[in-house]
Amino acid sequence: MASLQEQLLKAGVVNKKKANQIKAEKLQTKQKIKNGKLDNKAEEERKAELQRQREEKAAKDRELNLARQREIERTAVLGQIRQMILQNTVAREDGDLAYNFTDDKKIKKLYLSEKMHKDLSEGRLGLLKSDEQYVLVPKGIAEKIQQKEPTFVLVLNTKSDAVEDEDDPYADFQIPDDLMW
Incomplete structure (x- = not known):
């Protein structure tokens, strides 16, 4: 039994020139695969995976840097507070x-x-x-x-002005602020 290419040539579907061209293309792709120069799907997937890993690492690094920055800012704020307390203690x-x-x-x-x-x-x-x-x-x-x-x-107490009720029966009797029990 003859190969598919020979059968197509006998049937007249493909001419000799077209068959040689297809054969040459196959040979070139085999050589590229053998030499590792062909960018096939596996290579593209590997590159995509590496890119994804780089992006994940960059995002993780940004998160860590933000956490460190927040901790540095918090330490600075606590230092400022302690300084304010030391300078203004009554x-x-x-x-x-x-x-x-x-x-x-x-x-x-x-x-x-x-x-x-x-x-x-x-x-x-x-x-x-x-x-x-x-x-x-x-x-x-x-x-x-x-x-x-x-x-x-x-x-830290704040003075609040008490809202007085108009119907309050004890409105005339104010409670002194300095009342000690």
């Missing part, structure tokens, strides 16, 4: 008045002088926790620290 005067506040769901008590107690209650001072110690700082500094890192600020 010397605490021990006194007889207890000021109660919460720290990590626990009620704590701090004894202050009458003036400091009043300033802290009225919001002129803020109470912060720094390195397991409680410190008092002016309101402006406490607000700046609260914007940067709210976990430092334990107490």
Whole structure:
């Protein structure tokens, strides 16, 4: 039995010139495959896989760099906060008045002088926790620290003007602010 090429030549479907041209093309492709110069599908897939791996590595590197950058920024902010606390700490005067506040769901008590107690209650001072110690700082500094890192600020009272009801039967009887029980 003759090859398909010979059968096509006998039938007159393909002429001798066309058959030789196809044979030459086959030989060239075999030589390219043998020499490794042919970009076939396997080669394209390998290149695509390498490109995908490069892109994944670049994305992972970007993520790691962002995480490192965030950590550096956080460390810088914490350093700024500690510096602000050190420079602006109000010397605490021990006194007889207890000021109660919460720290990590626990009620704590701090004894202050009458003036400091009043300033802290009225919001002129803020109470912060720094390195397991409680410190008092002016309101402006406490607000700046609260914007940067709210976990430092334990107490920062704000004055609120109470809205009075028109129908309040006790509107004529104001409660004094300095009332001590």
